[in-house]
Amino acid sequence: MKRIIILLAITSLLISCEKNINKGQIQGKIENEQIAVVSKIPGKILKIFVKEGDLVKKGDTLAILDIPEVNAKINQAEGAVVSAKAQYNMAVKGATDNQIKQLESKKQGLKEQYQFAKKSINRLSNMLKDSLVSQQTYDEAYAKYEGAQAQYNAVLAELDDAKKGGRIEQQTMALGQQDRAYGALQEVETADKERYVIAPQDMSIETITLNIGELALPGYTLFNGYISNSTYFRFTIPESHLDKLKKGQEIIIHIPYNKKEIKGTVSTIKQLGAYGNIATAYPDFEMQESLFEIKITPSNSEEAKDLITKATVTLKL
Structure with a gap:
């Protein structure tokens, strides 16, 4: 009994194939370009704003991830920026206003001492x-003069350094620390933005892979869908039929489920590497023949935008 049923099924299939072959008609599928939206950083799903079947625009927020450690890292990075900025400002500016005033006062006192010592040594020089x-008295006065001059020159140099800031090496080092702190802050701010899962293109949401509270790992697909206005028709033909089609050729596609016809243009002809990719339901080919995928793009994308993906279509060769 089973053999009879199998033989009847095979006979029915052969009859269907024969009808299609005689009519010169092949079947294909309505397709859309697929797109996957993945997570870039690990986190738990906090909110999901869409449901399967929704149409979304580029830039729409699809979900939000909960990433508690990012907030802590932002606070750390902001603190590091404040500290590094203060270090750099101190290296550039040098001493405070009060320190400058103290050095100015010190300079004035040492200047008076130096001028007095200079006058004294000039007088003693004439008296000598x-x-x-005596020579001893002059030598003692001259030693005091040189001491006053050295102290005065030292405070001038100290005041100059205070006004100019730290050494160029210190300033460069402080600037590097500041830039590094800003870089760390930008890194965590970027990570914070990645908590928002954004639609990269206008698309339809076909599947949502995780639920609220589940963990999303980096690179894990959260949403699968189809790119809007990317409909095309895919057929599989054997190499013996390649002479009937050429790139750029205009063809009429028949859509059985809504009994409509759409004009399209052959955009791609490429060899198939696997039988699993066959789009035609009853392919008319010998097993030793190479198979080719024919991609046909609708001439008017508006006519094809509402077609159901994976529905069957036909064309005549």
């Missing part, structure tokens, strides 16, 4: 020539 003072 007239033998009015």
Whole structure:
């Protein structure tokens, strides 16, 4: 009994194939370009704003991830930026206003001492020539003069450094620390933005792979769908039929489920590497023949935008 049923099924299939062959008609499928939206950083699904079947626009928020450690890292990075900025400002600016005032006062006092010592040594120099003072007295006064001059020059240099800021090496080091802190802040701010799962293109949501509370890992597909206005028709033909089609050829596609016809243009002809990719329901080919996929793009995308993906279509060769 089973053999009879199998023989009847095979006979029915052969008859269907024969009818299609005689009519020169092949079947194909309505297709849309697929798109997958993945997570870039790990986190739990906090909210999902869409449902399967929804049409979304580019830039729409599809979901939000909960990433608690990002908030802590942002606070750390902001603190590091404040500290590094203060270090750089201190290196560039140098001393505070009060420190500058103290050095100015110190300079003025040492300047008066230096000028007094200079006047004294000039007087003693003349008196030494007239033998009015001893050489010892002159030498002692000269030593005080040189000491006052050294102290005055030292405070001038100290004041100059205070006004100019730290050494160029210190400023460069502080600037590098500041840039590094800003970079760390930008990194965590970028990670914070990635908590929002955004639609990369206008698309339809076909499947949602995770539920609220589940963990999304980096690179894991959260949403699958089809790109809007990307409808095309896919057929499989054997190499013996290639002479009936050529790239750029205009063809009429028949859509059985709504009894409509759509004009299309052959956009791609490529060899199939696997039988699993066959689009034709009853392919008319010998097993040793190479198979080719024919992609036909609708001439008017508006006519094809509402067609149901994976529905059967036909064309005549």
